[in-house]
Amino acid sequence: MKFAFLLCLILCVLLGSSVAAESKPNFMIIIADDLCWRDLGYEGSPDVKTPNLDKLRAESMHLRGMFNPATSCSPTRHALYTGLYPIRSGAYPNHTRVYDGTKSLFTHLKAAGYRVALQNKSHVGPAASFPYEHIDGADDLSETTSFVTRDPAQPWFIVFASNDPHSPWTRGPSYDPAKITIPPYLHDNSITREALATYFGEISKLDEQVGALLKMLDDTKQSQNTIVLFVSEQGSSFPYGGKWSVYDNGIHSSAILRWPGKVKPGTTSTALMQYVDVPPTFLAAAGIDPTKIDVGCPDANGATGFDGRSFLPVLLGKTDTLRDHIFAQHTTVGTNGAIGPYPIRTVRDTRYKLIRNLAPELTYTIGGLHKGQPIESWQADAKSNPSLAARVTHLFNRPAEELYDLESDPFETNNLASDPAMAQIKTRLKHQLDAWMLQQNDKGLATENLANTRQGKSDEGEPKGKKKGKARNKKKAE
Numbered sequence: 168m169k170f171a172f173l174l175c176l177i178l179c180v181l182l183g184s185s186v187a188a189e190s191k192p193n194f195m196i197i198i199a200d201d202l203c204w205r206d207l208g209y210e211g212s213p214d215v216k217t218p219n220l221d222k223l224r225a226e227s228m229h230l231r232g233m234f235n236p237a238t239s240c241s242p243t244r245h246a247l248y249t250g251l252y253p254i255r256s257g258a259y260p261n262h263t264r265v266y267d268g269t270k271s272l273f274t275h276l277k278a279a280g281y282r283v284a285l286q287n288k289s290h291v292g293p294a295a296s297f298p299y300e301h302i303d304g305a306d307d308l309s310e311t312t313s314f315v316t317r318d319p320a321q322p323w324f325i326v327f328a329s330n331d332p333h334s335p336w337t338r339g340p341s342y343d344p345a346k347i348t349i350p351p352y353l354h355d356n357s358i359t360r361e362a363l364a365t366y367f368g369e370i371s372k373l374d375e376q377v378g379a380l381l382k383m384l385d386d387t388k389q390s391q392n393t394i395v396l397f398v399s400e401q402g403s404s405f406p407y408g409g410k411w412s413v414y415d416n417g418i419h420s421s422a423i424l425r426w427p428g429k430v431k432p433g434t435t436s437t438a439l440m441q442y443v444d445v446p447p448t449f450l451a452a453a454g455i456d457p458t459k460i461d462v463g464c465p466d467a468n469g470a471t472g473f474d475g476r477s478f479l480p481v482l483l484g485k486t487d488t489l490r491d492h493i494f495a496q497h498t499t500v501g502t503n504g505a506i507g508p509y510p511i512r513t514v515r516d517t518r519y520k521l522i523r524n525l526a527p528e529l530t531y532t533i534g535g536l537h538k539g540q541p542i543e544s545w546q547a548d549a550k551s552n553p554s555l556a557a558r559v560t561h562l563f564n565r566p567a568e569e570l571y572d573l574e575s576d577p578f579e580t581n582n583l584a585s586d587p588a589m590a591q592i593k594t595r596l597k598h599q600l601d602a603w604m605l606q607q608n609d610k611g612l613a614t615e616n617l618a619n620t621r622q623g624k625s626d627e628g629e630p631k632g633k634k635k636g637k638a639r640n641k642k643k644a645e
């Protein structure tokens with residue numbers, strides 16, 4: 168009798184562990200919109216209150232070396248979902264789409280038996296490359312709850328794409344403009360203060376959404392088997408807030424990943440990584456070898472694998488290195504209010520960044536950055552403030568090369584490109600950037616001039632019958 172009980176116990180343990188080994192994790196990506204990575208409680212913001220994100224960070228690994236390869240909404244999202252850099256996939260201007268036949272994490276996980284969904288903001292296309300169910304709106308989680316509980320035997324993947332804190336800043340609690348701290352990269356005047364206070368309010372609104380999502384996972388008893396990744400996207404739309412530039416306020420992302428029982432809570436990684444590394448990492452976490460995946464879009468050498476690579480070993484604490492360099496591009500053609508091309512490329516290691524402005528003889532002018540407020544108030548103040556005047560001028564006209572030491576100059580104000588002491592570092596970074604552009608089939612200004620041909624069909628990413636949601640997102644489409 169005792170023996171039979173023991174045998175049963177052993178069998179139960181064995182069966183139990185084999186089931187556990189076979190069960191695949193669920194995945195939830197929470198993506199903010201136009202948030203600068205610095206403007207979060209856990210990142211050290213002196214003002215912005217983000218209690219839910221702070222709690223999630225405490226339960227997560229903080230991926231402090233995470234960068235994105237583009238600094239406007241649409242190319243950033245395509246890279247995050249496809250594992251491909253923007254020019255290779257064809258999704259490099261804003262309001263863009265990937266080449267026909269390109270596959271995404273939605274495609275790969277669906278093929279592996281997952282049900283896949285995207286809630287709220289899409290901004291990717293064509294639909295065939297992103298075969299998700301669309302859930303409308305970001306403030307009601309009833310459909311989200313139905314999606315995650317639909318079939319307990321089937322794993323799921325959902326992207327929750329908030330519209331916050333994208334302008335216009337009309338939601339969330341109010342912050343007192345007189346009491347907030349103006350970060351050193353912004354010019355302090357009353358217009359900046361008013362705008363920043365309302366932007367901070369929308370970050371707190373985003374934080375409320377995150378709290379609701381995590382509660383929903385707890386209430387449906389799915390927290391334990393769900394990998395949650397939060398990313399801040401690509402910088403705020405303030406001048407030098409990061410969006411539409413390749414400065415760190417734009418290309419550096421705040422990223423935290425929670426995976427109970429696998430990723431040690433409260434830990435930090437400094438490994439350099441990019442949004443393109445997320446799809447191969449998730450596939451590896453689901454037990455799928457990402458190096459065997461055909462992404463449906465070859466690079467310039469005919470290779471059909473991801474541009475990204477799995478950082479699962481980093482998550483599991485086995486290593487803290489992944490990449491030696493990260494890359495990013497900005498395409499101006501196709502941005503709202505653009506008056507012409509202003510292509511930008513960059514490469515960065517753990518300390519130095521080289522930026523190439525490929526058409527420095529032109530003037531960089533788009534609607535969001537160079538027109539309206541707050542830039543007009545900065546221009547007015549610059550008349551009596553020479554250092555501000557230099558900063559404002561730099562927003563419109565930049566040198567061909569910029570080189571920064573991020574360790575001593577985190578806000579990238581001291582260009583070392585012509586410093587002879589930096590020649591070796593510059594040459595090394597130039598070689599890396601050249602190699603990346605070749606692999607991407609990136610022809611620089613000629614590629615930028617083709618940007619319009621890559622626009623116009625991304626709305627096909629929205630399933631039919633979702634017109635209402637599309638219209639609502641339209642004001643925040645840029």
Ligand SMILES: [Ca+2]
Nearest residue numbers: 200201240400
């Ligand atoms: Ca955005």
